[in-house]
Amino acid sequence: MRAEALPVRALTKAAFAPYGEVVEIAGAERRLINQGSTERFHALANVDVADGGGRPIVSIFRGQPFAPPIEIVMMERHPLGSQMFYPLSDLSFLVIVAPDRAGTPGMPEVFICSAGTGVNYAKNVWHHPLVSLGAESDFLIVDREGPGDNLEEHTYSGIRYRIDAIAGAEAESEA
Ligand SMILES: NC(=O)N[C@@H](O)C(=O)O
Numbered sequence: 469m470r471a472e473a474l475p476v477r478a479l480t481k482a483a484f485a486p487y488g489e490v491v492e493i494a495g496a497e498r499r500l501i502n503q504g505s506t507e508r509f510h511a512l513a514n515v516d517v518a519d520g521g522g523r524p525i526v527s528i529f530r531g532q533p534f535a536p537p538i539e540i541v542m543m544e545r546h547p548l549g550s551q552m553f554y555p556l557s558d559l560s561f562l563v564i565v566a567p568d569r570a571g572t573p574g575m576p577e578v579f580i581c582s583a584g585t586g587v588n589y590a591k592n593v594w595h596h597p598l599v600s601l602g603a604e605s606d607f608l609i610v611d612r613e614g615p616g617d618n619l620e621e622h623t624y625s626g627i628r629y630r631i632d633a634i635a636g637a638e639a640e641s642e643a
Pocket residue numbers: 544551595596597598
């Protein structure tokens with residue numbers, strides 16, 4: 469089966485806008501609270517999980533690292549809610565998303581997400597399950613618990629996608 473190599477792009481708010489929000493301090497509304505002893509970086513992402521009686525939950529994902537070549541054979545989406553990944557380690561990870569093409573994912577876009585930056589996938593956005601890099605990594609997750617089927621998966625047929633190199637991220641792997 470044909471496998472197409474994909475470029476890895478730096479994550480920016482503009483590039484990721486069709487898929488959700490970038491969760492980072494840069495550009496956030498900053499509020500000084502607690503008599504000035506604490507900075508609040510306010511409303512970094514919108515938790516959109518109420519459809520169908522859903523409620524927001526916080527989890528931790530512990531991801532095992534991937535290394536190139538990384539094959540992308542499937543994508544998934546959550547029709548009833550957003551899903552946020554915020555890295556608790558100081559490693560980069562890959563964010564892989566795709567536009568919807570008549571109910572199936574189109575060609576993926578791959579972004580490298582640097583340490584201290586997370587993403588909030590908007591509801592019903594095609595994305596690849598967590599791809600950690602370098603070492604076992606923990607992520608804070610905010611997504612939906614509740615009735616209904618909140619997971620739709622799609623396996624590409626006739627074409628596979630591949631990530632052959634990730635500049636910089638591999639250098640972060642454990643020594
Ligand atoms: N299945 C699950 O909870 N994880 C995926 O949704 C994912 O995006 O990693």
